[in-house]
Amino acid sequence: MTTAFLTAKTSPDAIPLRLVCTDDWPVGLTKGQLAWAEKVEFSGEAGTSVLLPGEDGGLALTGVADGNADVWSLASAATLLPKGTYRLDGVEPEDAAKVALGWALAQYKFDRYLSEKPEGGRILxxxxxxxxxxxxxxxxxxxxxxxxxxxxxxxMGPAHLQDVAEALAEEFGGTCATIVGEDLLDENFPVIHAVGRAAGEGREPRLIDLNWGESGPKVTLVGKGVCFDTGGLDLKPAAGMLLMKKDMGGAAHVLALARLIMSMETKVQLRVLIPAVENAVDGNAFRPGDVLATRKGISVEVGNTDAEGRLVLCDALTLACEDTPDLLVDFATLTGAARVALGPDLPATYANDETLWAAIDKAATAETDPVWRMPLWAPYDETLKSDVADMSNISDSGGFAGSITAALYLQRFVEEGTPWVHLDVFAWVPKPKPGRPKGGDAQAIRAMHTAMKDFLSLDG
Known part of the structure; x- marks a missing residue:
């Protein structure tokens, strides 16, 4: 576990670790230590670290921007300093908790398929x-x-996501029910079935429904669980499929947020809904031009089978609203348009409630877990019109405002008066940065946990 890199135990062999910034540099160093720091050109610049010699075993320094510790202040040090045990020197507990998070996450390694597992690390x-x-x-x-x-x-197909949800429910004393395959039609989830039916035996579409908590406000999380997206009959090019294992990133986010909520014993009635499918190609795949029924009763013309995420989400959002939640949150790797607008680091965030957005904005800053608000611009809703159905799953705007129109599509399935936020996340780090190695990542789950408590006036 990555948390093995943190300890509350003190050790006489631990190397003192001090946070410094250029304005304070140099501070409290011997002449020999200062000479060494100058020799290796350490000046307290943010993201740099140095281990200085000393009679008592030495001193580690790491630079912090403006002298303000945040989550990633020690992320570089956690990989640059020699392996060993370090102790924080002169850091308040609240700041220590922040930097410890980045220290641990910096040493994350996805080693499931490696024949030789990485050993050891740096303990703080x-x-x-x-x-x-x-x-x-x-x-x-x-x-x-x-x-x-x-x-x-x-x-990591639909059945594997079900296994993860069931394991979480068992670990924390919740329940998990799943509707699979043809039963989706019997239970009135026609779009989830349509999108996932071509995947075949063993990869059947399903709706995962995890519940935990018996008191408090109702919080429902909905996550896009498209375990692989070929694009369907509107097939993606080969390059477009390379990262499509991450198209279940929304499901990963809500399961991770659920783990945080349950492990922290947050006083809510939690529900997690994951429409889990593979958007595959076969003779029974849904087609461009098909008109699909939805749980809400809105008919949808398929303008493009590669806009499948919003389709499976609409049935899940409808079910979520039937339970009148006090807060509805969905995460989805939904549109390339969001990445064009905001890049990989900023989740495009849509909120229909100003108080909710204020809580999210405040929490994102406090947790160093950024989001960026995008508008639910009502005039663009008309671009989702269809000549043969109640609406289309794609806009006729010629590619303009793709993330906004996708959010507007989802809003059609959210009951008026339900506080709702939609996060269009990338769930991936394309180029490594301190604390965030290349690969899958969680975006805004820490911010959403904090914002949820603020918005619902929860203690702790």
Whole structure:
């Protein structure tokens, strides 16, 4: 576990680790240490680290931007410093908890398929008063999302997502029910069935329904669980499929957020809905031009089979609203348009409630877990019109505002008055950065957990 890189125990052999910035540099160093730091050109610049010699075993320094510790302040140090045990020197418990999270996440490694597993690492001893348990629970949640997204589809199909949800329910005392295959039609989830039916035996579409908690506000999380997206009959080119194992990133996010909520014993009635499918090609695949019934009773013309995520989500959102949640959150790797607009780091975020958005905005800053608000611009809703059905699953705007029109499509299936936020996430780090190795990642789950507690006025 990545949390093995953190400890509350002190050790006489631990190397002191001090945070510095250019404005404070140099501070409290011997002449020999200062000479060494100058020799290796260390000046306290953010993201740089150095291990200085000393009679007592030495001193480690790492640069922090503006002297303000945040989640990623020690992420570089966790990979640049020599392996060993370090103790934080002169850091308040609240800041220690922040930097410890980045320290642990920086040493994450997806090693499931490696014949030789990485050994050892850098251990950080935290000062007294640091809530190590809370940090460990955050690390576990983020690493769960990373592991799920990184796992190839052969080992992360709809049934595997079901296994993960069932394991979480068992671990935390919840329940998990699943509707599979043809039973989706009997239970009135026609779109989930239509999108996933071509995947074949053993990969059947399903709706996963996890429930936990017996008191408190109702919080429902909906995650897009497209375990692989070929594009369907509107087939993607080969290059477009290379990362499609991550198209279940929305499901990974809600399972990770659910783990955080349950492990922190957040006082809510939690429900997690995951429409889990593979968008495959076969003789029974749904087609461009098909008109699909939905659980809500809105007929949808298929303008493009590669816009399947919003299709499976609409049945799940309809079910979610039937239970009148106090807060509805969906995560989805939904559109390339969001990435064109905001790049890989910023989830495009749509909220229909100003108080909810204020809580999210505040939490995203506090947790160093960024989001960016996008508009639910009502005039664009008319671009979803169809000549033969109530609406189309794609816009006729010629590619303009693709993320916005996708969010507007989803909004059609959210009951008026339900506080709702939609996060169009990338769930992937294309180029490694401190604390975030290349591969699957969790975006905004820590922010959403904090925002949820604020919005619903929950303690703790």
């Amino acid at each position: 001893a935290l000062p007294a008063g640091t809530d190590l348990e809370a940090v460990e629970k955050q690390v576990d949640a983020v690493c769960l999302a990373r592991d799920l997204v990184n796992t190839p589809t052969e080992d």
